[in-house]
Amino acid sequence: xxxxxxxxxxxxxxxxxxxxxxxxxxxxxxxxxxxxxxxxxxxxxxxxxxxxxxxxxxxxxxxxxxxxxxxxxxxxxxxxxxxxxxxxxxxxxxxxxxxxxxxxxxxxxxxxxxxxxxxxxxxxxxxxxxxxxxxxxxxxxxxxxxxxxxxxxxxxxxxxxxxxxxxxxxxxxxxxxxxxxxxxxxxx
Numbered sequence: 001x002x003x004x005x006x007x008x009x010x011x012x013x014x015x016x017x018x019x020x021x022x023x024x025x026x027x028x029x030x031x032x033x034x035x036x037x038x039x040x041x042x043x044x045x046x047x048x049x050x051x052x053x054x055x056x057x058x059x060x061x062x063x064x065x066x067x068x069x070x071x072x073x074x075x076x077x078x079x080x081x082x083x084x085x086x087x088x089x090x091x092x093x094x095x096x097x098x099x100x101x102x103x104x105x106x107x108x109x110x111x112x113x114x115x116x117x118x119x120x121x122x123x124x125x126x127x128x129x130x131x132x133x134x135x136x137x138x139x140x141x142x143x144x145x146x147x148x149x150x151x152x153x154x155x156x157x158x159x160x161x162x163x164x165x166x167x168x169x170x171x172x173x174x175x176x177x178x179x180x181x182x183x184x185x186x187x188x
Contacts, residue, residue, distance in 0.1 A: 003044065003045045004042050004045070005043045005044075006040070006042065006043075007021045010030070010043050012061075013048070013052075013061045013062050014051075014057050014061075016057075021043075024051065025043070029051065030048070031043070031047040031051075045062075049062065061111075066090075066091055066092055066093040067091060067093070067114065068093045069086055069094055069112055069115075069116060070095050070096070070097065070103065070112040070114070071094065071096045071097070071116045072096070072099075072100070072102075072103040072116065072117045073098065073116070074098045074118065078118070078170070079098070082177070085178065086181075095112070099121055099124075100123050100124030100129050101124075103115070103117070103121075103129060107142070111142075113185060115133070115144045115145070116145050116147055117144055117145065117146050118148060119146050119147070119148035119155075120148060126146050126159055129144075130144055130159060130163040130164050131162050143185060143187065144164040145166045145168060145181065145184055146164045146167045146168070147168050147170060148167075148170060149169060166180050
């Protein structure tokens, strides 16, 4: 378990900009110290926890170190398959939703790093979900991979223009899926 954080690491954990963390540090709202002879700041774990509690920032990102993935699909077998693969990997925290409405609520609450999004949901299509997420600045860092079996090439292009980082066709190969997840999560 890590006991000392850079401002960049603290920003990622708190889901704030690094500049916001620096301002809070410099104003004394986030305790820490400067490395002697440099401009670098370091934040002890106890100070970061205190800051997060005072500002109602969930502590789950601090402790898990896992990437958060929201799986949105109305096919229970697909959800179970993907969840099982990612849980066995050990590097992911998983939540699932079976409709666009549930996906919206969980995106707000869970703040996933990645959404695996079925294109054809019972209440809305993937384009609408992508555009809704991309139009909210709070969610600019969330990555989206569309998963679908019934889609045309021009629709794939439209989805990528709507804000999805990648697309995978059902039925998919597990290695291909995990490869795309890893690649998308490494994008900045």
